[in-house]
Amino acid sequence: KAGVTQTPRYLIKTRGQQVTLSCSPISGHRSVSWYQQTPGQGLQFLFEYFSETQRNKGNFPGRFSGRQFSNSRSEMNVSTLELGDSALYLCASSWEQGVFYFGPGTRLTVT
């Protein structure tokens, strides 16, 4: 089985712009969750989707949003980018409430 895929792998954006990141889960997995990794804050939970419904959300501003499609693929969007949004964004998939498998991440740099 193919693993979790994330696109793009690297992204450079300017402050004030918006960005959309994509995640395709492992085939058959219906849960997709997103995490932000920074040197200062470590790994922090953004949100989790299952069958197109958001089941949990972390403590991030409303500029961070996500969605899941009927094929379980997920996107996250960050609007009005700030320098502090520079991070590695990781997506994980799991089967229902099972074990979480991560993708390679998208490295976002905001200048």
Added chain:
Amino acid sequence: GEDVEQSLFLSVREGDSSVINCTYTDSSSTYLYWYKQEPGAGLQLLTYIFSNMDMKQDQRLTVLLNKKDKHLSLRIADTQTGDSAIYFCAESMDSSYKLIFGSGTRLLVRP
């Protein structure tokens, strides 16, 4: 509350055993995990253990869980230079659909 703690750094000689420790605070954890992260990469799932188990062995990896003390450890036998990486401990609960991560332990394997 939710908190996972790990020591920051461990240095071992090649061929020795490594033991990475983790403590967690939430007794309602369902699964406990160990992930490995190499530079510039995502999180690789190494192993996981159900909260109702005491021990799990998988080739060179042994996980021990002490529920009374809320202590989790990962032992890597015959540590190799390729094991040099950051190791994250994480917990999840059925009700929250998310992972809570420790800050990571950097393992350095000296030749």
